[in-house]
Amino acid sequence: MHILIAPNAFKNSLTAQESADAIREGLIRSGLNCSTECFPIADGGDGTGRLIVEKCQGLWHEYNVHDPLGRIIRAPVGIIDQGKTAVIEMADASGIRILREDERNPLKASSFGTGELIRYALDRGVKSIVIGLGGSATVDGGIGILSALGVQFLDVNGKHINALSENLKYLNSVDLSEIDQRIFDCRITVLCDVDNLLLGSNGAAAVFGPQKGARPEDVPVLDAALAKLSDCVFKLNGKRMNEIVHGGAAGGVAASLNALLDAELLNGAEHFLKLTGFSASLKNADLLITGEGSLDEQTLQGKGPFAVAKYAKEKGIPVIGFAGKVPLIDQPEMNKYFNVLLAIGNQPEDLASAMKFTASNLIRTAKAAGSLISLLK
Structure with a gap:
């Protein structure tokens, strides 16, 4: 047997x-x-990227990035497919495991460090980036990631606002004029371990906010912040972020990367098994x-x-x-x-x-x- x-x-x-x-x-x-x-195996949750890189016999490269509270830490980018593909774990730069329990507060936590890892991957000339979203500390709708890539978030006076969930109430428009254009020459694949939508009672704030340190009174504030972001993206390009399946993953990161970067959102488990050749091992079982x-x-x-x-x-x-x-x-x-x-x-x-x-x-x-x-x- x-x-x-x-x-x-x-x-x-x-x-x-x-x-x-x-x-x-x-x-x-x-x-x-x-x-x-x-x-x-893994399904897009924390640890997915590491298993992919190990199974594909890739290499890790570490960089200085900002953690969810803005402190400098070291976080890795995995390189597979003969240098053509980068693998990034959101949890490594923007993960809840980085924070002490008393530091967890999604109103003040940023995904900026994950955006820095994406930028480092682009510097290596990759043509594809795979991102595992599990284990994040944020409910910022991905504005931290996007900010690291050059996206501007502006208030009613056209002034830049700091990319944190607590500031989204001031958001009036999203400006892509200074975005790192290399991102559009790269295929972005996002591995999701949940299929929640962005907003509402089954959305990112309501379901995942409390797991990341949000108090009961913070949940409607976070949901309203994500709704404001969704409205601004709709004004920009006509895409409805709250209709995107998997959009609520990682506090809305999946929805924003799909709506603004045309990232492909995939079931993490299915894509993991495909990447790592599971079917070949199953043949002998x-x-x-x-x-x-x-x-x-x-x-x-x-x-x-x-x-x-x-x-x-x-x-x-x-x-x-x-x-x-x-x-x-x-x-x-x-x-x-x-x-x-x-x-x-x-x-x-x-x-x-x-x-x-x-x-x-x-x-x-x-x-x-x-x-x-x-x-x-």
């Missing part, structure tokens, strides 16, 4: 690679007569094991485990899913893609405690699964 191990990261606990290693260790301990391949922190109906909205399970089921390969949390009630839609769902916890405990033992729980659950398979062979 050949088992392909392709988990996503277990958020805030294990990377995708660490998760895959733990599952393989459990299978080894079970004594199951099998071969394995670890193929850690008799069983697929995947997983992430929670496997439920939201998984079917384009998350990484769903993408690999769909590929496997199309080829008649059975799928086992490991997760910290699985549905209590049978889910017919989940059953179409996952033969078995296994919760890795072994006793009642709070989330923080459970996350400390993710690795050991994965090893134990994989060992049990391997032992069971051995009995049935």
Whole structure:
């Protein structure tokens, strides 16, 4: 038996690679007569870019950029495809993991550093840029990125406003006259791990603002700021930012890059698997094991485990899913893609405690699964 191990990261606990290693260790301990391949996956979330560069045997180059609060940090640009393509992780320059919990405030956090990374990629002469949006600290509609590329945001008097969400209430127009023209000679691909629209109750501010430190009273302010940006972009080029699927990703970055730079917004998981040659590894598999922190109906909205399970089921390969949390009630839609769902916890405990033992729980659950398979062979 050949088992392909392709988990996503277990958020805030294990990377995708660490998760895959733990599952393989459990299978080894079970004594199951099998071969394995670890193929850690990502879906546009934090860590996607790193896995792409590693799988494509690319190189990293580090640069000085500004973090979400304007401090100088080092952040990387990955180069693949013989120097033709740059890979950028928004989380590396503008990520929530950069900030202490008491520093998180999307009204004052900027995506400017990610724009600086894009500029550095252009300096290297790339013809394509892939951007992973997961893990951002911002709800600025991408104005920080655009500002780094030369876009001007002007008030009613034609004066430049600082590119922060809290200043968007003063926005009257968007000026592209000084934009770095090289960006239009470069294909921009944005990997999204959510499909939310920009505005409203399911939009960037309402859904993701609180996760990034927004207080309840900040959410309507952020939504109004993004609405003002959307109105100004519509006046500029007639594009409706709130109608763009995936537009709410990374606090509206996806919508602005699509509307102003003609960036292509893609499901992160599907594009990741295509870039990294997942299908070739799946050809040899008799069983697929995947997983992430929670496997439920939201998984079917384009998350990484769903993408690999769909590929496997199309080829008649059975799928086992490991997760910290699985549905209590049978889910017919989940059953179409996952033969078995296994919760890795072994006793009642709070989330923080459970996350400390993710690795050991994965090893134990994989060992049990391997032992069971051995009995049935």
